[in-house]
Amino acid sequence: MKVVGSVVAGAHGQILIRQKSDCEIELGDLLRVSQKDGSYTILQVYNLAYGSQISVKSLELISGMKLEGFSADLDFMDPNLRQYVLASVKAVLQSRMASQRFQNCCLPS
Numbered sequence: 001m002k003v004v005g006s007v008v009a010g011a012h013g014q015i016l017i018r019q020k021s022d023c024e025i026e027l028g029d030l031l032r033v034s035q036k037d038g039s040y041t042i043l044q045v046y047n048l049a050y051g052s053q054i055s056v057k058s059l060e061l062i063s064g065m066k067l068e069g070f071s072a073d074l075d076f077m078d079p080n081l082r083q084y085v086l087a088s089v090k091a092v093l094q095s096r097m098a099s100q101r102f103q104n105c106c107l108p109s
Contacts, residue, residue, distance in 0.1 A: 004031065005087065015043065018051075019085040031089060039096045047088035054082055 004023040009016040019025045029045045052059065 001032070001034070008086070013090055015089045015091075017043075017087045017089055019087055021084070025085065025087045029087075030092070039094070041091050041095070042093040043089040044092045045087045045089050049086045049088070051084050051086050052082060 002023070003020060004025055005017040005019045007015055008018045017025070017031075025031075025045055025048070027045055027048060031043045031045070033041045033043060035041075054062075
């Protein structure tokens with residue numbers, strides 16, 4: 001199974017997943033979280049947000065410097081680590097029995 005992200009936070013009715021940089025999560029996607037005992041949970045994506053490791057002030061400064069031509073190669077960190085997608089998901093199905101029918105994509109348990 002393909003790992004598409006990692007759970008980073010959660011609350012009642014909302015789980016937040018950081019998308020892996022080489023994967024694409026879209027609204028409405030169903031994700032499978034497999035447990036060691038063979039059970040699994042199906043999660044549905046209902047919101048997407050974008051995040052950055054760099055503060056807004058720093059992003060504004062870097063953008064302005066690039067725009068004004070001060071440095072074409074001005075970057076702080078790898079783009080895959082700096083900018084990312086956060087997917088809000090909710091559980092729509094929980095199975096207590098092992099099944100191999102739904103193997104589209106998954107998250108590490």
